[in-house]
Amino acid sequence: MNNKQITLAITGASGAPYALCLLEQLVKKQFTIHLLISSAAKVVLATEANQQWPSQNDKAQLFLENKFGAQPGQILVPGKNDWFSPVASGSAAPKTMVICPCSMGTLASVAMGLSDNLLERAADVVIKEKGKLILVPREMPFSAIHLENMLKLAKLGVDILPACPGFYHKPESIQDLVEHVTARILDHIGIENDLVERWGYSGESKTGA
Template sequence: MGVKQLAVGITGASGAIYGVRFVQEVLRAGHTVHLMITEAGWQVFRDELGWDGGDREQLLAEKLQQQFPGKLRYWTMRDFSSPVASGSARIDGMIVIPCSMGTLSGIATGASGNLLERAADVALKERRRLVLVPRETPLNAIHLENMLKLTRMGAVIMPAMPGYYHKPKTLEDLVHFVVGKALDAFDLPHSLFTRWGDGK
């Protein structure tokens, strides 16, 4: 399979743990992650995960990089020198997990207002896999129309909807189901949940 390079965006939608676990699993498998986190995403890290520190890169190294063989590269929202900002870079795909409705709207309109939106625009124009994991309910017509528009452009809309047929026993089991489905979208092997029909 070889080493993959994935662009990963984490926004201010609730469910920061999904993005964290996805990055950890990709790094665990030895791949490279180009990570982008919006300011609202950092606020959710603090509110949901208790991550609060002055040196963001050091915090990410401690929480995500340690003990994993993959390579983590962190890019700020204004750093357009990042490889993910250009179609000439060999990026294998991109995921925004979780994806806020504001970010989804920015991607749908091609705004490229920050590095994350630009990276998603690049993924679409280069016909690379783009997966968006919204965590919002209920959805209004604007949300649904933007999702339909992006689906028609080739993006994969993968709402954070855990399954229950694998008989989850903990909150972590539910998180692993969503993260496992996201890994499946990039053909990355994992054993985070029991698949339908396995073991029968």
């Protein structure tokens, strides 16, 4: 099995540009990507990125391969009830999964271990197999329910990485902010990247707190 495999899930929270940037980087890094897309995510992609992804999985796979310049079979798009997908089984699923962006509904379902669809089951598998699960919530403000669910997952070893870009790299565009969050996700996966200038490496003297 190809060790450079990862599961990327996109849900209906605002933040489609983060998902697109991350997917682009994973393709460039030559990962095989098991891409799980919720119905709400397709609505957000159309709204925020003006992208209409095909509803049929095989057509979506071909569309994404062409769009991101991926190799045939590099982006796999199983259906939400495809229980024969490798991501549904602890013996075959990639050890790393990112949900980006992560809606509060998905976060709650993962925290409760519901596994009502393939996306939720894939997250449950990564947790039970003690792999790396990263959730990128994009919501404001967080309610006590949201925070309690995040705390529960954090105690299980899940990385909660809110889409909160920094400004120390002096961003000049929205894309700069998107890439800052993407870089932090890649850092936590363990993928080297140079999307943003690192703190303290600009050659300028840093003073103050």
